[in-house]
Amino acid sequence: MQRNASHVLRAVLFAFCLVLVSTMVATPGAAQQPVKVGVVTFLSGAAAGPFGVPAKQAAEVMVEALNAGGKVPGYHAKGLNGAPIELVIIDEAGGTTKQVTEYRNLAQRVDLVIGYISSGDCLAIAPVADELKKLTILFDCGTPRVFEDASYKYLFRTGATSTMDNVASAMYVVENKPGLKKIAGINQNYAWGQDSWNDFVATMKVLKPNVEIATAQWPQLLSGQYGAEISSLLSSGADVVHSSFWGGDMEAFVLQASPRGLFKKSTVVLTCGETGMYKLGNQIPDGTIIAARGPFDMYAPDSELNRWFRKAYMDKFGGVPPSYPSYKMAQALLGLKSAWEKSKVQSPADMDKVIASFEHLTFEGPGGKVTMGLGKGHQAVQGMVIGTVKHEGSKVTYVNVKHYPADKVTPPEGVKAEDWIKSGFKK
Amino acid sequence: MTEFLAVLVDGLIYSSWLFLIALGLTLIYGVMKILNMAHGSFYALGAYAAASMVGYWLNHGHAPMASYGILIIAAVLVGVIAGPLVERGLLRFMYGRDEMVLLLVTYALFLILEDVIKLIWGVDPYFVSEPYSLLGTIDIANLTYPYYNFILVGVAVLAGGAVALVLQYTRQGKLLLAVIHDREVSLAMGINVSRFYLVTFTVGTALAAIGGALTAPTVSVVPGMGVEVIVLAFAVVVIGGLGSLQGAALGALIVGLVRSAAVHYLPQVELFCIYTVMALVLIFRPKGLFAAAEVRKI
Numbered sequence: 001m002q003r004n005a006s007h008v009l010r011a012v013l014f015a016f017c018l019v020l021v022s023t024m025v026a027t028p029g030a031a032q033q034p035v036k037v038g039v040v041t042f043l044s045g046a047a048a049g050p051f052g053v054p055a056k057q058a059a060e061v062m063v064e065a066l067n068a069g070g071k072v073p074g075y076h077a078k079g080l081n082g083a084p085i086e087l088v089i090i091d092e093a094g095g096t097t098k099q100v101t102e103y104r105n106l107a108q109r110v111d112l113v114i115g116y117i118s119s120g121d122c123l124a125i126a127p128v129a130d131e132l133k134k135l136t137i138l139f140d141c142g143t144p145r146v147f148e149d150a151s152y153k154y155l156f157r158t159g160a161t162s163t164m165d166n167v168a169s170a171m172y173v174v175e176n177k178p179g180l181k182k183i184a185g186i187n188q189n190y191a192w193g194q195d196s197w198n199d200f201v202a203t204m205k206v207l208k209p210n211v212e213i214a215t216a217q218w219p220q221l222l223s224g225q226y227g228a229e230i231s232s233l234l235s236s237g238a239d240v241v242h243s244s245f246w247g248g249d250m251e252a253f254v255l256q257a258s259p260r261g262l263f264k265k266s267t268v269v270l271t272c273g274e275t276g277m278y279k280l281g282n283q284i285p286d287g288t289i290i291a292a293r294g295p296f297d298m299y300a301p302d303s304e305l306n307r308w309f310r311k312a313y314m315d316k317f318g319g320v321p322p323s324y325p326s327y328k329m330a331q332a333l334l335g336l337k338s339a340w341e342k343s344k345v346q347s348p349a350d351m352d353k354v355i356a357s358f359e360h361l362t363f364e365g366p367g368g369k370v371t372m373g374l375g376k377g378h379q380a381v382q383g384m385v386i387g388t389v390k391h392e393g394s395k396v397t398y399v400n401v402k403h404y405p406a407d408k409v410t411p412p413e414g415v416k417a418e419d420w421i422k423s424g425f426k427k
Numbered sequence: 428m429t430e431f432l433a434v435l436v437d438g439l440i441y442s443s444w445l446f447l448i449a450l451g452l453t454l455i456y457g458v459m460k461i462l463n464m465a466h467g468s469f470y471a472l473g474a475y476a477a478a479s480m481v482g483y484w485l486n487h488g489h490a491p492m493a494s495y496g497i498l499i500i501a502a503v504l505v506g507v508i509a510g511p512l513v514e515r516g517l518l519r520f521m522y523g524r525d526e527m528v529l530l531l532v533t534y535a536l537f538l539i540l541e542d543v544i545k546l547i548w549g550v551d552p553y554f555v556s557e558p559y560s561l562l563g564t565i566d567i568a569n570l571t572y573p574y575y576n577f578i579l580v581g582v583a584v585l586a587g588g589a590v591a592l593v594l595q596y597t598r599q600g601k602l603l604l605a606v607i608h609d610r611e612v613s614l615a616m617g618i619n620v621s622r623f624y625l626v627t628f629t630v631g632t633a634l635a636a637i638g639g640a641l642t643a644p645t646v647s648v649v650p651g652m653g654v655e656v657i658v659l660a661f662a663v664v665v666i667g668g669l670g671s672l673q674g675a676a677l678g679a680l681i682v683g684l685v686r687s688a689a690v691h692y693l694p695q696v697e698l699f700c701i702y703t704v705m706a707l708v709l710i711f712r713p714k715g716l717f718a719a720a721e722v723r724k725i
Contacts, residue, residue, distance in 0.1 A: 043550075044545065044550070044650070045650065045651055046649060046650070046651045048550040048650070049550045049552055049649060049650070050552075053550055053551075189697075189698050215694065216695075217690065217694045217697075218694050218695055218697060218698060219697065220697075220698055222651065222652075222655050223655060224642075224646045224652060224655065225441065225444065225645075225646075227437050227440050227441060227576065228434075228437035228438070228441060228686065228687045228690035228691065229690055229694075231433045231436075231437050231570050231690075231691070232433075232690055232691050232694070234570050234571070235429070235430060235433060235570060247552075247649065248552060248646065248647050248649035248651075248652070251552060251554070251646070251647035251649075252645065252647060255554075255556045255559065255644075255645060255646065255647065256559075256645055256646075258560075259559065259560040259564060260564065260570070260571045260572065260573065261564075279551075279552065279554060279647075280554070283556065
């Protein structure tokens with residue numbers, strides 16, 4: 001009896017080992033190991049609705065299409081040189097300190113990271129990327145300081161900086177309202193709002209040195225109640241009101257200011273206005289100047305890639321059009337794919353080759369051409385587009401759309417934004 | 428002169444909004460000695476419920492003027508559902524514990540409710556702006572104000588007045604004053620303290636929800652809208668004295684006027700002016716402006 005039992009046991013063990021070994025041996029024609037891409041974007045908090053979720057959704061649409069192959073115009077090859085892309089998405093909420101910890105954890109699980117909407121997070125992550133030697137692509141944050149203050153090997157940014165948003169807004173305003181005398185501003189009282197207003201005012205001072213600043217309002221971020229601020233703006237008599245408000249703050253401002261006639265009394269410039277247009281377009285009166293952080297959404301040049309992207313996104317997400325964070329995420333993924341294919345690597349272990357190919361790369365995104373032309377080839381440069389709202393019946397259209405080429409609204413390599421503006425935009 | 432008038436009007440409107448939010452908080456503290464960190468979440472729940480109900484009402488083509496009533500109904504519903512659920516289901520088991528424990532419990536509740544809101548309504552913004560512009564506008568001090576802002580002022584005065592009247596002139600109100608003064612003696616005298624706690628918490632929750640519901644037409648209803656509000660409500664209640672109704676009113680008035688003046692004359696200080704007021708008040712009156720005189724227990 002004992003001998004039979006031990007025979008059976010040995011047979012079972014042997015069979016088990018056979019199965020184990022056979023699964024470990026790569027069979028010819030087996031699928032390539034997926035490339036794990038970490039994505040960090042706001043999935044909770046105030047920035048989720050307007051930015052984080054549209055970006056995440058764009059990542060899902062792009063990766064699904066890229067992995068299928070033959071769907072994305074201009075990018076027909078499957079995945080990354082055949083390897084499927086696997087997304088690992090985490091939440092950017094929780095503050096900078098937490099995000100650095102999350103990044104360190106994520107870096108152990110993925111081959112590269114794409115992410116970061118908050119400028120604070122970008123500035124904190126930048127040195128860690130080089131420390132961990134992990135390819136990291138910043139896709140959205142606006143602060144010019146990332147590549148103005150330092151150089152990086154493993155860090156790239158496929159979205160342009162926010163300098164051009166406000167420089168171009170000021171140029172547009174001066175071109176369209178040459179007789180303007182007074183300007184006012186209402187911006188959230190933190191780095192984004194302060195930088196936006198400073199760039200706008202600095203540009204105005206160069207283009208129209210006698211312009212008077214009637215009032216500059218500084219409500220707290222996420223305050224949501226702007227009654228007194230709107231009263232102050234109304235009584236300031238400003239010709240132009242500048243605002244870099246985003247998300248719920250921008251929407252509350254529009255809802256509270258519109259019935260009080262602010263948009264009629266002054267021309268309001270919303271540098272982040274595009275994200276609110278889909279839901280709030282009917283409340284934003286004619287004559288309001290809207291920017292989209294670049295050639296995105298309604299300002300994207302017509303191309304097969306743009307048409308495909310919009311349709312794929314709207315089909316998947318119930319008819320809601322992609323907004324600029326969606327475009328910028330798609331741009332980051334396509335930049336990665338271009339660099340990957342240019343370098344012809346077959347495995348994430350050769351990341352140095354991908355990085356070498358990414359530097360100074362030019363590629364096509366749904367918003368048009370992107371050139372990695374600053375930050376020693378690590379910072380993208382794109383033109384800026386601004387337009388004015390005009391309602392035609394119930395439809396929102398944009399008139400007077402002006403394109404500003406990149407070199408007109410972005411400082412050259414090695415020059416800080418504020419110095420460049422003060423010099424009179426010296427090339 | 429017109430600028431000064433604008434400061435007054437803006438200050439009054441903002442004060443009313445603050446008072447409506449702070450009233451429920453100070454009432455709950457005064458009666459139950461609970462500093463309800465979840466107050467902001469009830470405010471947010473009121474806003475979301477109002478946005479959903481009024482949105483549904485208007486989308487089905489019903490009379491827009493009735494939307495004002497729907498706002499209040501939505502808020503009251505939030506109060507009578509969420510209030511008893513939280514009080515009976517959670518807080519009831521914590522009475523008698525240290526105030527810090529109760530604070531932590533309500534803080535945990537706040538975090539949970541923030542996620543519950545996201546589970547039910549998602550992260551996208553909700554709009555229900557029709558009631559805001561429906562009643563038209565009025566020009567004061569060369570500035571245009573929607574009439575809706577003055578509805579807010581009216582509701583704040585009504586709510587404050589109603590609570591004060593109930594406390595002073597009704598039998599139940601006097602019993603509640605007894606409970607506020609000394610819980611143990613009230614129990615000993617046969618007052619059903621437990622029922623008063625339930626009613627007070629429900630009323631406090633409903634007041635927070637009314638604040639949220641009336642704010643909803645002026646903003647986009649987004650996740651996290653309750654967070655900012657709780658900080659402001661605390662500041663107002665601390666300035667006025669925890670548990671004091673007149674304190675909440677005066678605190679709201681002072682904060683509203685100071686903030687309005689800052690916005691009009693010195694916008695850079697607007698960010699911290701409310702906390703400067705709080706610090707100044709606390710230096711001279713550490714327990715707030717209307718703090719009850721305390722007998723020192725040896």
